Amino acid sequence: MNNILVLPMLIPLLTGFVLFFLRPSIRAQKIVSILSLLSLVAVSTNILFRIREDGIIRLDFGGWQPPFGILFVGDSFSALMVLTASVVSTLIITYAFTATERRMENMFFYPFAFFLVAGVNGSFLTGDMFNLFVCFEVMLLASYVLITLGGGKVRLAESMKYVAINVVASWFFLVALAFLYGTVGTLNMAHVSVRVAEAGQGPLLSAIAIVFLVVFALKAGLFLYFWLPGSYSSPPGPIAALMAALLTKVGVYAMFRTFTLMFYHDDFILGTIIGTMAVLTIIGGCLGAVAYTDIRQIASYNVIIAVGFMILGLAVFNEQAFKGSVFYLIHDMVIKGILFLIVGAMVYLTGKTKITEMSGLIRNYPALGWLLFLTTLGLAGIPPLSGFIGKMYVGLGAVEGGDYFLLFVGFASSLVVLYSMLRIFMNCFWGETIINREDQRLLPTRRLIPIALLGVLVVAIGVGAQALEPFVSDAARVMANPELYIDAVLGEVES
Amino acid sequence: MEFHMTILVGILVTVAVYLLLSRNMVRIILGTAVLSHAVHLLLITMGGAGEGKVPLLRESEGPYADALPQALILTAIVISFATTALLLVLAYRTYEESGSDNMNTIRRIDRE
Numbered sequence: 001m002n003n004i005l006v007l008p009m010l011i012p013l014l015t016g017f018v019l020f021f022l023r024p025s026i027r028a029q030k031i032v033s034i035l036s037l038l039s040l041v042a043v044s045t046n047i048l049f050r051i052r053e054d055g056i057i058r059l060d061f062g063g064w065q066p067p068f069g070i071l072f073v074g075d076s077f078s079a080l081m082v083l084t085a086s087v088v089s090t091l092i093i094t095y096a097f098t099a100t101e102r103r104m105e106n107m108f109f110y111p112f113a114f115f116l117v118a119g120v121n122g123s124f125l126t127g128d129m130f131n132l133f134v135c136f137e138v139m140l141l142a143s144y145v146l147i148t149l150g151g152g153k154v155r156l157a158e159s160m161k162y163v164a165i166n167v168v169a170s171w172f173f174l175v176a177l178a179f180l181y182g183t184v185g186t187l188n189m190a191h192v193s194v195r196v197a198e199a200g201q202g203p204l205l206s207a208i209a210i211v212f213l214v215v216f217a218l219k220a221g222l223f224l225y226f227w228l229p230g231s232y233s234s235p236p237g238p239i240a241a242l243m244a245a246l247l248t249k250v251g252v253y254a255m256f257r258t259f260t261l262m263f264y265h266d267d268f269i270l271g272t273i274i275g276t277m278a279v280l281t282i283i284g285g286c287l288g289a290v291a292y293t294d295i296r297q298i299a300s301y302n303v304i305i306a307v308g309f310m311i312l313g314l315a316v317f318n319e320q321a322f323k324g325s326v327f328y329l330i331h332d333m334v335i336k337g338i339l340f341l342i343v344g345a346m347v348y349l350t351g352k353t354k355i356t357e358m359s360g361l362i363r364n365y366p367a368l369g370w371l372l373f374l375t376t377l378g379l380a381g382i383p384p385l386s387g388f389i390g391k392m393y394v395g396l397g398a399v400e401g402g403d404y405f406l407l408f409v410g411f412a413s414s415l416v417v418l419y420s421m422l423r424i425f426m427n428c429f430w431g432e433t434i435i436n437r438e439d440q441r442l443l444p445t446r447r448l449i450p451i452a453l454l455g456v457l458v459v460a461i462g463v464g465a466q467a468l469e470p471f472v473s474d475a476a477r478v479m480a481n482p483e484l485y486i487d488a489v490l491g492e493v494e495s
Numbered sequence: 496m497e498f499h500m501t502i503l504v505g506i507l508v509t510v511a512v513y514l515l516l517s518r519n520m521v522r523i524i525l526g527t528a529v530l531s532h533a534v535h536l537l538l539i540t541m542g543g544a545g546e547g548k549v550p551l552l553r554e555s556e557g558p559y560a561d562a563l564p565q566a567l568i569l570t571a572i573v574i575s576f577a578t579t580a581l582l583l584v585l586a587y588r589t590y591e592e593s594g595s596d597n598m599n600t601i602r603r604i605d606r607e
Binding site for chain 1: 523527530534537540564571588593602
């Protein structure tokens with residue numbers, strides 16, 4: 001039995017419920033949180049190594065054999081995502097311990113953060129399309145609460161838009177599911193893949209694939225990203241970091257699963273539509289990142305550029321590029337976590353949001369400044385930091401597939417990212433100091449530690465890429481050869 | 496049966512889109528509610544409505560109706576119920592804070 005597979009979703013879910021009852025004591029909430037997060041990291045590591053030994057593992061709920069029941073499937077890709085999400089959310093929630101207002105802690109901030117993590121991990125592990133929808137909703141409902149928590153005019157107005165957009169996107173998801181079920185008569189991902197391959201991906205199935213593409217593009221911020229900068233730049237640091245690090249990546253993950261496992265037959269959708277969307281996303285993201293002076297907006301547009309870059313790997317569609325995208329996904333979760341935490345800390349410390357209003361912060365907060373510089377280099381993909389290895393493999397894949405235009409756009413975007421981030425660094429940290437040493441708000445070391453640990457991760461992923469490589473290669477191998485996944489899920493049933 | 500239901504789904508979606516595109520927040524929320532009803536109907540139509548017998552082993556002999564779409568719809572109803580409740584509270588709070596239920600006015604808030 002592989003019951004361990006359900007734990008990454010079950011642990012945060014149960015912790016969330018327990019935390020509801022611990023409302024009177026914030027101290028107890030924090031202790032339970034940290035214990036649960038650490039066990040989450042341990043369990044995800046265990047799953048990753050178990051998959052390396054036993055191959056893809058699955059858990060059929062209630063003993064229902066696939067394709068009849070709901071199941072969780074753990075392959076290297078989902079296990080890597082779960083592990084990264086767990087580590088990043090551990091650090092972000094630890095940061096939130098010191099950075100969250102008392103009244104938000106009293107109003108169930110931590111339980112909802114845990115529900116969000118539960119939804120995210122569930123989405124990574126599920127092997128059933130409808131279950132994916134449910135996990136998405138768990139994650140989104142938690143994010144609705146988090147984004148509105150603590151209120152204020154601007155945030156309520158932004159969250160109204162965010163919720164409305166996501167409700168419509170979820171509706172499209174259900175429509176796609178209804179048509180998929182009506183057409184192939186199953187919702188188990190592996191089984192859908194088999195049926196689609198048997199029937200051939202005709203116009204009807206291609207249309208369904210495009211509806212799925214629209215759904216995930218809305219969730220991931222691929223081309224349909226108009227809602228993203230507003231909603232990611234309004235909540236306070238830790239919440240924005242949780243959302244930027246996890247939510248869009250789940251959309252990207254779902255897109256990879258859908259188009260590498262189920263609908264991989266149509267070159268037009270894969271190459272042309274997804275490729276064009278990725279390029280337009282990158283261009284739009286770059287324009288936004290350069291145009292705005294609000295540091296939170298610049299950071300949000302950087303999220304969009306990264307989504308575009310990861311989807312380039314999908315558009316190129318070979319094993320090398322998948323490998324790059326997986327590396328880049330891991331890197332991006334970490335780096336967006338640290339970026340939004342630093343930006344949140346800057347806004348908290350200065351009380352200002354525009355780069356024109358800040359100056360010379362390096363004298364006041366040297367550690368924060370150097371961490372931002374590290375993040376800048378990591379985002380741009382400078383070796384030996386974490387962004388480099390992913391970009392390199394996507395580049396190699398693009399050369400292998402002859403997609404030189406995608407290669408050019410992807411790498412040119414790195415320069416824009418570097419420029420937009422250096423603009424923050426030079427304007428805010430260099431120049432004349434505007435805050436007196438005596439008047440400056442203190443940045444407690446306890447707050448700096450989680451950010452610094454994320455910084456260490458950025459370096460570690462880059463330097464220790466060799467250690468990660470076998471897992472990532474395995475993930476890419478399964479994506480390039482969907483029959484491996486199908487065998488693991490349906491193999492025993494057929495024989 | 497399925498033909499009529501498909502037409503009804505179309506009508507419901509039309510109504511919902513009209514409501515969603517209005518400026519009034521409550522209308523938008525009603526729009527999302529109607530929208531979710533439309534997709535529930537679509538799900539049950541896709542499962543083949545009115546075919547087969549009750550899927551209970553001792554009560555009837557096959558062919559049985561497909562029970563899965565109903566399970567899906569039940570889940571979807573619960574989720575849309577939760578989302579609608581949350582949206583209503585959110586709309587009420589937004590109205591309290593900004594004194595308006597008009598999306599045009601609300602949009603101008605964050606431009607400032």
